[in-house]
Amino acid sequence: EVQLLESGGGLEQPGGSLRLSCAVSGFTFNDYALNWVRQAPGRGLEWVSSISGGGEDTYYADSVKGRFTISRDNSKNTLYLQMNTLRAEDTALYYCARGVIRGALDYWGQGTLVTVSS
Amino acid sequence: EIVLTQSPDFQSVTPKEKVTITCRASQSIGRSLHWYQQKPDQSPKLLIKYTSQSIPGVPSRFSGSGSGTVFTLTINTLEAEDAAAYYCHQSGSLPFTFGPGTKVDIK
Numbered sequence: 001e002v003q004l005l006e007s008g009g010g011l012e013q014p015g016g017s018l019r020l021s022c023a024v025s026g027f028t029f030n031d032y033a034l035n036w037v038r039q040a041p042g043r044g045l046e047w048v049s050s051i052s053g054g055g056e057d058t059y060y061a062d063s064v065k066g067r068f069t070i071s072r073d074n075s076k077n078t079l080y081l082q083m084n085t086l087r088a089e090d091t092a093l094y095y096c097a098r099g100v101i102r103g104a105l106d107y108w109g110q111g112t113l114v115t116v117s118s
Numbered sequence: 119e120i121v122l123t124q125s126p127d128f129q130s131v132t133p134k135e136k137v138t139i140t141c142r143a144s145q146s147i148g149r150s151l152h153w154y155q156q157k158p159d160q161s162p163k164l165l166i167k168y169t170s171q172s173i174p175g176v177p178s179r180f181s182g183s184g185s186g187t188v189f190t191l192t193i194n195t196l197e198a199e200d201a202a203a204y205y206c207h208q209s210g211s212l213p214f215t216f217g218p219g220t221k222v223d224i225k
Contacts, residue, residue: 037162045205046164046218047156061213062119095161102209104152104167111161
């Protein structure tokens with residue numbers, strides 16, 4: 001069974017940093033790209049970032065480029081999102097999702113909530 | 119950036135009715151358009167990939183069509199459990215984007 005479990009969310013002040021993790025099981029980890037998608041409270045879905053199966057290719061939304069860094073540890077079956085210089089508008093539920101680059105997202109985690117507020 | 123718009127924003131429907139949701143892209147994306155269902159307090163679920171490809175385990179009443187800039191999700195014979203928000207998503211061009219969603223409510 002494919003499972004994705006996010007962690008690392010919490011309350012952080014504007015300008016602060018957080019690192020999200022997504023532990024994955026149930027499939028061959030480096031066969032798939034992984035993605036972060038966020039959803040602000042009461043709002044729609046927003047793609048944040050993607051990383052290829054081997055980790056050599058990364059992609060970012062303009063809204064997070066230069067502040068967020070996606071990475072993966074294929075020995076630990078874990079995806080990460082390092083979030084720096086946080087802003088109030090980064091407040092959202094952050095999902096990790098499995099897919100292929102330029103493809104659909106076929107499995108999603110339950111999300112981890114990030115709140116940026118003073 | 120490719121902007122996706124969805125219509126309608128909201129639809130209230132009687133069970134067994136047919137529902138059609140349209141997603142329009144600001145530029146051609148070929149067939150790189152996917153549909154998701156999100157029920158309250160749940161994660162999104164993939165319904166249709168690459169415009170019309172079915173997903174194992176998804177009921178056959180869900181189908182998709184289109185190409186280029188206009189795509190549709192059709193729910194035939196709506197059931198009460200289909201009450202949800204529906205999102206389109208394009209992966210044809212970076213940055214990848216989602217539509218704003220269509221909320222389907224059951225009368």
